[in-house]
Amino acid sequence: MQGRSAERERIERLLDGARQGTSGVLLVHGEAGIGKTALLDHAAARAEGWRVLRVEGIESEMELAFGGLHQLFLPVLPLVDTLPPPQAEAVRAVFGLSGDGVRDRFTVGLAVLTLLSEAAADGPLLCLVDDAQWLDQPSVDMLTFAARRLRAEGVVMLFAVRDGAPGAAVKGLPQLLVEGLDRAAAAELLPGLPPYVADRVMAEARGNPLALIELSAALTPAQRAGQLGPLALPEAAAGLPSRIQDGFREQIRRLPEAARLVLLVAAADDTGDLTTVLRAAAALGAAVEDLEPAERAGFLLLSGAVVRFRHPLVRYAAYQGAPLARRIAAHRALAEVLGADGQAHRRAWHLAAASTGPDDLVAEELERVAEWAGSRQGMASASAAYERAARLTADPLLRARRLVLAAQRAADAGQDERCGALAGQVTVPLADPGVTASLARARAVVELGYRRPETAARILLDGAEATGAGRPDMVASLLTDAVHAAWSAGSAALIGEVAARAPGLPVLAVPARLFPGDVSGAPAVTGGPDGPRAPDVPGTPGACDVPGALDALGTLSALVAGGRATEAGLMDRLMTGIYGQLAGDHAAAREAATAAVAHCREQGVGGWLPTTLHLLARTELALGRLDEASAHATEGLQLAEYYDLAHRAAHLRATLAMLAGLRGDEEQGNALAGEALAYTRPRGVGRGTADARWALGLLELGLGRAGAALEHLESARAEGDHPLLALPLLADLVEAAGRAGRPERAAEPARLLGEWAAALGQPALLAVASRCQALTGPDGTAEEHFTAALTLHEGGSDYERARTALLYGEWLRRLRRQIDAREQLRGALESFDRLGARPWAARARAELAAAGGETGLTAREDGPISLLSPQEREVVRLAAAGASNREIAAQLFLSPRTVGHHLYRAFPKLGISSRTELASLLAP
Structure with missing residues (x-):
């Protein structure tokens, strides 16, 4: 560990923290x-008396789903029985201990987190993951998922990754870059060499410790004595890794032929099982005695029945330095041994490695491996197996089908770029309509996830048209996905076009009636801003079958609630919630969103969890449940960022920006909205752009900058091609226009809001429409509209009711009706304080003071709940509802110990000593 004092200190600080329970x-x-490995070894040496779990990535084992996870937890496998049943079942499935499939990789990730916590129950735990770039991606995903959620378990996790090496991606963890040694430290690793020789070796190694050791070990006696020829260590050296490899290859070439053969078999093997290696080597003519030269040279480390290479580069040199024919023979021998042991998935990969051309039998075996991996949520491994099977397939149609399956599994694994590359290799048109439909969905995933949702919808529409006659059973799911993509694009015209393909399909019946025919363009105004309009002007309720749409929504809601929706049940729930929001029925929308989130958590559709959490957060925001909306949007964003779901992350940032705006957090609101817009605008994500613009407008409106608010809100409205898409923000636009002294820009939005509210009949919409009528109409009718709005707000959003009371109170104060004004303003202030809407509370407080009222109310931000972090607040909320620590951990993807830690920190802040006091503290 020469020259590594800073690196050692950082690792030792983590170990010291774990001794204190962090x-x-x-x-x-x-x-x-x-x-890197030496630093991990140092950590293991310093963790005296600890439980240490260790796994080393092996390049040839990268496609074996959850192989790394199994190797890591093998010493503590009995702890699986202590896990909650769903977690235990998921672990047994991914480890191949049961025949069950894995429905939800999030459950696997939570099980890994709980396993780590249980393994640390009796003392600190050190978990070492070496050469993580060569670990299988599902194992890396689950380990990093758990690592990011460790808090108070006394666990230290160290990952080592080689820079620049292709392989598994390790994301979102604190990093330590290990650089080359300085000259003094490097010289310590070259004892006994003449200065001239040491200088030449150090120049070649460039501070790399392994290169220093291996290059010096590869010197001949004459070279060590200083007899260096001009070509021994050339001035224009090759890249460092290849120089190290040359050193290893030279040392391996000095071994007897039989020893090199055993070394090759061990390098080709992915089990580390000494018995397997020896049986395969015996089939090629080598014996156990031939291990001795390789072991004496330090290439192999033998421990019981396990064989390990002392460094992955030794494995690579032993494998790549062997002739192709010998490598093929080694894989065939291993396939034979593993097949006899019933390890069909490993046998298939070795047969594939031994194949030099198309081989239908091996391809079929690999397809079975892919199905096995997919059933265990090892989507990256399943994709790799399908891709390799495709490469070994001679029939063009079968090859295309396997490439499409590889692309779909890559998308499931979050590898959207690779999904696109695989889909791009498929030659179209295809004779099989089912494969055509699957290809369309794979291509649409890439477009929706990273590019343009409108293009995704078009791809799906074309796929539905091409599939229709041959596979009518697949059309409904294609069109359902298409309408969801069109909704994200914010295009009513496109939504209507999709719905028109199958207006009788329950999930399309609502938009087919709301967006029929020509929905583009702003409606013409007849007879001036307040004049009469034709009932069939596009964009007005009269141009749509609103009663039919509401009936269709009721039918769809009943189907979903009764479990009688289409096979795409989750998407039906999702669209039901979206349509409920569109119609202003936020309570029904929240019910559908809650069911969709529960479906994801319970039925294993983890990849859609950020999307459903986003919908749930939006419905809670509309209902004025700001804390719940914040918690769910934050969880959704964390998951979206972890799995690189950039599209959904942008939507969630826009929602969190809106919440920041309501609370007056200008810096966070601008940052979140800016990040969202940077993604959505160049890709035509209309809904995301509109929401981010709305968030900025709401922030400016709350801070009293009405002119800037109006510009943002009008930009948000312009992102949609139909008034119905902008309906939720029209009330804010009307208020901003009035406060900015531009009443002419409020007239049309107020009228459209009134027309749609009357047609849809929802109290929440009717309330804000009445408020806008009070703001834009004559003073003689304003009070009637304000009081009607307050009545309609009953049982709805406290935030919207407070907004109406504030505006009513301001109006009353202007008329010098101070006593009446104080009543309204005091109620508004109390609500805003309780909700944490600071800028609105400040405005209400200022108006109340101007009306001669008492403003010494306790602001919510000074209350005990506000002292909690968002995570602590969510833990406390669930604990108050009666959930146990394990149940809370399962919902929030934390370990039970971390939940306990959050409660331990929260209780003093709340001034309580037990969880039994939480319910009364949090009661409304």
């Missing part, structure tokens, strides 16, 4: 041979 994570990265 968890820590670190990703150690650098070039090959730089000393």
Whole structure:
């Protein structure tokens, strides 16, 4: 550990923290041979008396789903029985201990987190993941999922990754870059060499410890004595990794032929099982005695029945340095041994490695491996198996089908770029309509996830048209996905076009009636801003079958609630919630969103969880449940960022920006909205752009900058091609226009809001429409509209009711009706304080003071609940509802110990000593 004092200190700080019960994570990265493994070994040596779990990635085992996870937890496998039943079942499935499939990788991730916590129950735990770039991606995903949620378990996780190496991606962890040694430290690793020779070796190694050791070990006696020829260590050296490899290859070439053969078999093997290696080597003519030279040279480390290479580059040199024919023979021998042991998935990969051309039998075996991996949520491994099977397939149609399956599984694994590359290799048109439909969905995933949702919808529409006659059973799911993509694009015209393809389909019946025919363009105004309009002007309720749409929504809601929706049940729930929001029925929308989130959590549709959490947060925001909306949007964003779901992350940032605006957090609101817009605008994500603009407008309106608010809100409205899409923000636009002294820009939005509210008949919409009528109509009718709005608000959003009371109170004060004004303003202030809507509370407080009222109310931000972090607040909320620590952990993807830690920190802040006091504290 020469020259590594800073790196050692950082690791030791993590170990010291774990001794005090705090968890820590670190990703150690650098070039090959730089000393990452040595740092992990140092950590293991310092963790005296700890439980240590260790796994080393093996390049040839990268496609074996959850193989790394199994190797890591093998010493503590009995702890699986202590997990909650769903978690235990998921672990047994991914480890192949049961025949069950894995429905939800989030459950696997939570099980890994709980396993780590249980393994640390009796003392600190050190978890070492070496060469993580060569671990299978599902294992990396689950380990990093758990690592990011460690808090108070006394666990230290260290990951080591080689920079620049292709392989598994390790994301979102604190990092430590390990760089080359300085000259003094490097010289310590070259004892006994003449200065001239040491200088030449140090120049070649460039501070890399492994290169220093291996290049010096590869010197001949004459070279060590100083007899260096001009070509021994050339001035224009090759890249460092290849120089290290040359050193290893030279040392391996010095071994007897039989020893090199055993070394090759061990390098090709992915089990580390000594018995397997020896049986395969015996089939090629080698014996156990032939291990001795390789072991004596330090290439192999033998421990009981396990064989390990002392460094992955030794494995690589042993494998790549062997002739192709011998490598093929080694894989065939291993396939034979593993097949006899019933390890069909490993056998298939070795047969594939031994194949030099198309082989239908091997391809069929690999397809079965892909199905096995997919059933265990090892989507990256399933994709790799389908892709390799495709490469071995001679029939063009079958090859295309396997490439499409590889693309779909890549998308499921969050590898959208690879999904697009695989889909791009499929030659179209295809004779099989089912494969055509699957290809369309794979291509649409990439478009919706990272590019343009409108293009995704078009791809799905074309796929539905091409599929229709041959596979009518697949048309409904294609069109359902298409209408969801069109909704994201914010195009009513496109939504209507999709719905027109199958207006009788329950999930399309609502938009077919709301967006019929020509919905583009702003409606013409006849007879001036307040004049009469034709009932069939596009964009007005008269141009739509609103009663039919509401009936269709009721039918769809009943189908979904009764479990009689289409096979795409989750998408039906999702669209039901979206349509409920569109119609202003936020309570029904929240019910559908809650069911969709529960479906994801319970039925294993984890990839859609951020999307459903986003919908739930939006419905809670509309209902004025700001704390719940914030908690769910935050959870959704964390999941979306972790799995690189950039499209959904942008939507969630826009929602969180809106919440920041309501609370007056200008810096956070601008930052979140800016990030969202940077993604949505260039990709035509109309809904995301509109929401981010709305958030900025709401922020400016709350801070009293009405002119800037009006510009943002009008930009948000312009993102949609139909008034119905902008309906939720029209009330804010009307208020901004009035406060900015531009009443002419409020007239049309107020009228459209009134027309649609009357047609849809929802109290929430009718309330804000009445408020807008009070703002834009004559003073003689204003009070009637304000009081009607307050009545309609009963049982609805406290935030919207407070907004109406504030505006009513301001109007009353202007008429010098101070006593009446104080009543309204005091109620508004109390609500805003309780909700944490600081800028609105400040405005109400100022108006109340101007009306001669007492403003010494306790602001919500000074209350005990506000002292909690968002995570603590959500834990407390669930605990108050009676959930146990394990149940809370399962919902929030935390370990039970971290939940306990959050409660331990929250109780003193709340001034309580037990969870039994929480319910009364949090009662409304």
